[in-house]
Amino acid sequence: MKKKTGGLEVLLLTSRDTGRWVIPKGWPMDGRTAYEVAAREAYEEAGVRGTVENEILGTYSYPKVLRNGLSVTCKVQVYALEVATIAKNFKEKGERKTEWISCDEAATRVHEPELREIFLLFKRRMAEQLAARMPKQIPAE
Structure with a gap:
């Protein structure tokens, strides 16, 4: 996620094989928590670094066709990462399109x-957090 003037934006990128819009994701890694893997994949696939939450934002499933042609259902744990920096060069640069867009888009x-x-x-969660931080308005008399 990136807080842009005028609104919240999220980063989508294209899949290398199908070109459909996705989020960074990867396979589990020994010795790393799921949220650490999420942060690593975000850097490798999109060049973004920042603060990753350690609680799951949500989960979703999708079918993945492996190199051998076998189709498996993958379950993805999604973690929010507030972006602090965007690298000019990173592992998968040039292999994907990236775009910052609204949550609705x-x-x-x-x-x-x-x-x-x-x-x-x-x-909704980010709107609620923002509203909770806003000072209470006192009605004019």
Whole structure:
């Protein structure tokens, strides 16, 4: 996520094989927590670094076709990462398109219904957090 003047934006990127819009994701890694893997994949796939939450934002499933042609259902744990820096060079630069967009737009671009719901839930959560930080307005008399 990136807080842009005028609103919250999330980063989508394209899949290397199908070109559909996705979020960074990867396989579990020994010795690393799931949220650490999420942060690492975000850097490798999109060049972003920042503060990752250690609580799951949501989960979704999607079918993945492996190199041997076998199709497996993958379950993805989604973690929010507030972006602090964007690298000019990173592992998968040039292999994917990236775009910062609103949560509503992200929900229309992804194919997985559960991921759509995660974007909309995230938008509501961030709006609630922002409202909680705003000073209370005193009505004018």
